[in-house]
Amino acid sequence: MYELARGPLMWVAAIIFFAGVLYRTVQLFLLTRKKQRDLYTAKPVKKQEATTLSPAERKMNLVVAFQNSLIGKNPIMAIVSFVFHFCLFVAPIFALGHSLVLYESWGISFISLPDGLIDVMTIILLVCGLFFLLRRIVVPRVQSISSPSDYLLLFITTAPFLTGFFAYHQWFDYKTVITLHILAGELMLVAIPFTKLGHMVFFFFIRILIGSEYSFWRGNRTWAT
């Protein structure tokens, strides 16, 4: 089972993941088109405003903007979700064990972070996951829109980290745990393009490329339909 999970199933999962992400990207590009340039641009107005404002007023604008932002309104949730996603990306990519597997298979040596740091990041991620779970159960407004799939996806996301934590500390039967770890990771990769975890792709598109009031960058695309 270990050989199967490490060999062919890993290939299948990786291909499905990359093909799925590519499919989603192409689909999003086809669904949107380039925006026509506005006749009246906001730029000159902004410049004029900036020069007429006094430093105190400018500072007040910043304070108000901060208070109305996500981190000002929901500081705990904003910080926890940022930390969660940071650990979610950094911990698996820079784990020493993963680098070793890569070196043994293909002879590529990849940089890695110290084991202790990765261990702490895994614990932080699991605690953040627990926070999300409790929030889903306890807070009425989250509970009202939670479906079973939300709980399942939270489990799919945290399962590779939980099993990886057990595998690193060799708590249970190592061979079983590491096989479960690989399978859980593959399950997550397969789930990303086709479930709500797809916000890995959608986020950058909808928030950055497609123009809206809240786009991070000058979004110069718009929905075609």
Place this chain on the structure above:
Amino acid sequence: MSKFLVSRYSVLITQYYMIGDSMQEVDTQKIKAMLDQKKARMKICLAACASCSLCAESCFLFMSNNKDPQYMPSYKVVNSLGRLYKKKGKATRVMLEDMRDLIWQNCVLCGRCYCPFGIDIPYMISFARSILRSQGISGVFPHTLGAPEDESVDSQDPISP
């Protein structure tokens, strides 16, 4: 229906609609055709929602109604348009009547909802409204109940154009 907004007005509205429209058949074919028109985009928007509920604070109706989850933007979308997509358009009249409260009474389409993923919530609610309007269901507000019919306005749609 009386699950939300048990006010003296909603009872009036229920009675008004019980007499009028509840006997009409729902044209599921038409609903499905309308849903399919924007299927790809709407499916992505619904899938991008991670049910994080961070849109709640941006809705002034949510803030002014004791933080009742029924007023949360994502709740309104998931339980109207999301339900229609889940059932692939096979809606019953009772289901559509339930949605009317969500997307007319609980939402004024001010467009102030903030979504961390940038999902266009007002667009989705207005799309759900146009689907319901195609079935003869639209928002009825207390002051229009006794008012004489204005001939220049579509009688099925007293409020919004």
